[in-house]
Amino acid sequence: MSLEFTDYHVRLAAYALLVDGADEVDGQERVLLTWWNGEGHSDPEWSLPGGGVDFEESIRDGLVREVYEETGYDVVPGALLADHFFTARGRTFDGWFRSQRFVFDATITGGELGTTEVGGSTDHAAWVSLAELEGQPRADIVDVALAARREREARR
Known part of the structure; x- marks a missing residue:
């Protein structure tokens, strides 16, 4: 399928991968995650802090706002870790959309x-903890971010 940019909607989203040291219980690093409630149309699952960027925001400003809303933490965005997109049919409108996601x-x-x-x-x-996360329901953006982090560390 080939659509022109005027034939679909775009949703920009920014997420933060925040990792701290080893957990005292299992010795695994921990990631800061948010429990997305599914909004009545999907099963709840863990996700990264972040989300949709407002119309008049930069990607980084949207990230800072979203992380604060979802976690209570003030953050400074660092390097872009990954960008990822998917396409789907809209639930609230007729037609296709592209979700373009940035992980910092x-x-x-x-x-x-x-x-x-x-x-x-x-x-x-x-x-x-990463060990605790295994087998837990989670959004694919969590795996995208963790894979990008592993790739970056392997290049070092």
């Missing part, structure tokens, strides 16, 4: 853990 490294500069958005798609955020 980020550094926490303040705040405290706690979801600040009210009535949104994120129920809570938590630090989850």
